Amino acid sequence: MEAQNRNISYLESRKLVKRWRGPLPAIANLLMIFALFGVTWWIFQDPRGIMRMYTPYVGYMICRWMLILLIWVAYIFDFWPFKRSWLNKAHPVTKGVVLTTVSVVAMMLLIKGFFMGLLGQYGIAYFSPDRLHAMGLTEFYAEEYSTEAIMMFAAIASWLAPSWVVACENAPWQKLTQPARGITIAVVTFFLSTIVYFLTMHSHMAILFDPWQKYTAITPPYWEGFANTVSGNFHIAWIMSCTVTVWVYESIWERYPFNLIKTNWLRRTSAFFGIIAVALCMCFFIYYAQDLMWGETVRGTRREMAPDWRWLHVGETAIFWLVGVLGLNFYGGNWPTKFSRPVNVFLRTIISLLIGGAVYVLYYKYAHLFLGTQKGFAHPQQFPMIPMIWLINIALINQWFMDGWPGWKAVPKTETELNEVESAVIAHDVSWTPSLARGLAVGATAGVTIYFGVINILPWISQNVQIIK
């Protein structure tokens, strides 16, 4: 039976096979990705380059929405309206160009048509640069404010849209065909994103104006006491952690451990909320880790010492990990694969953290030499997420749209492999036994010990290691 008829998505129906043996494919792809990054960065983003969208918020908005569009095309719409036969036959480069162009056009329609046009003209003024400008803001800040708001929306969608596919397994619409399923899930996740937007970012936008827009938004925002700031960056922290956790769960964790749950609704719900729980753990830890490294925040300061920046930096740090995660998954063959799944998951977690940590260090040490930015951790107008997401977007285009060309090629999965895809939703490789329970207890104790070890060592590291000279 054809994969499509069995409702297996294109990405799951193909197998990426290395074209050459050894590390050559990974080297070739990484080289291509970095070359594409360099060229497109110069054309679109670089403050010394051609279009200079890194104003910063215009470029920030573009890279985030591009990510959403890639997710929509590949994950939510399963490449509809493109035919499966075309996806299987067309040259990867042709596919890459066509699908990227479609994504960009759709993104522009959404930004200009929906947010700035419809919503900005007839609903909420701050989505429209024209309206803000007409009310007396400088043209520059009119554009920065509205693109900031639109960008924040994308941040939320970058967590919720893939969550519905990865955690909720498209339920309850998994049986619908395209485009009905895509439209349904896009609409539902868009709706949820809207709610989360109002609960998290609307107040942030409302206090950009004087006086605070208290009749339309809760001001000062409800999180002020908890987060020690009125800035919506507090939400960026946990929402970006959620985005990262979704992909960790999907790629290097292979949906472990929630895929052990056999009851469909319970598995899906646990995965959805489990991702949030993991993200919150990560979020609070990264915030605390910064306080251990740089000293406790002082509210009202700027940059490294300010709570709002530290929350932002939680999200930034998480994204560095995502680079490590996707790098390992795409170009490292999700290594290792030879042990049992929990062991693989554990080792991949460590490896991806090491890669992410290395990218973090390299970024802060050297990125300013290439990106047209300046050195330093905190610059009020610099966002490391812009280059990182830009890089991730290019890797996703390479992986999803171009089947990993040139190092890899797509081969349709065999009947047996397709059956495995279907049965892999529920994992059977770990079951409850006394020895597993003992292992869990020992592991958990070790985990807690590791945690306390790390928080004890961080202040020492901050005393002895200097990333930026």
Next chain:
Amino acid sequence: MTDDITTPRRNFVKGVATGVIGGTLAGMGFYSYTNSAYSRLPKVAREQQEFGAVRSVKVTAISETSWFNNAHLMEDIQKSGGLLVDQYTIGWGPFGNGKGPGKGSYEEGIAKIKKMIPGDLEEAWALQEKSSLHPDNPGGFSTLIEVEDLDGSKHKYLLDTGWSYAWMDQSFKREGIDQMLKSGEIEALIQTHEHFDHFFGFPVAMKYNNKLPLYIHNGFYKEGRQYIVDSGYKGDPIVVDKELTPIRPGMMLMKFDVPIICRVFGETSLAFNVKDKGLVLISGCNHQGILQMTSTAMKKLKYDNDRFYGLYGGLHISPFEDWDPKYDDLVISLGKWNFEKVGCNHCTGHLTARKFIERGYPVVRGTARFRSSTPDYLGNGDTITFG
């Protein structure tokens, strides 16, 4: 694989691998952001370095109007590509090359006027007005600081040199700075940072004294260092590379290494210990953040009464009349620090000054003379004395 001996062991290993991640996450989630976690933070010892004292500090705002039309300034920045674009390439005077926003260069700009600076600034600026963006917009930021020692002797310093040659020369003459420079009465020029509105007017000071001691932050870019040479400076700039540099007893230069918009790196600001009063902080732009500066001074320096007494400067909060919730964090928290006297202007922003006043902070009002736009803060020609 499933024989009786290895299976329990394999299960145990699976459990350990899962448990380690779970246990670590549990620690991260349940402990990190709690009071007990914060009670473990190492207490930072205050160094409280003694640095002497002064009797008083008098500040004169020679010019705080960095530019006259904010929309025009922002238009130039926007057309050039935003807030990260190198200031020398935007196309502003005196480095305009006539090629349009974002297409300028230091070399092309300076080539046109090199022969005229610092001798013939009027001609240089008039020439630049033909090739730079919004040539009437530049003003500048420059401040005179008069320090009274404990023995009553007075010492003058110039903080920053503004932007437009024409405007700065006029402002210098209005406050008599030209004569003070000529006579050597001004003991040093402290160039806080490289920003256009604080530094592009550098040749105006050189016109009157090209040998006076000059302090610059070691983050100055090569264009900035070249500009100092091209402006005819004949001394040896003191490149500040330490966190604290004493200028005289009771007067300390503090260095902050921060990346700043328009491709500038680093700023220096001044701290004073006013006898029997306390700490006074004076800044050009204060890109590092006023509370960041205050808390650094609190950690490093010893001052009378252990009290924050005064604040003066551009406080870089909403320089472009823009806003961000983090500025509200400052507006909300500043009160806790109990400054007795706050003198602000320039890149503090009108909205910020108004929000300070609404909260009842002791903001010293100005007179809105010489093109300063609001009496909410200290304007051109206004003075404030600490001590």
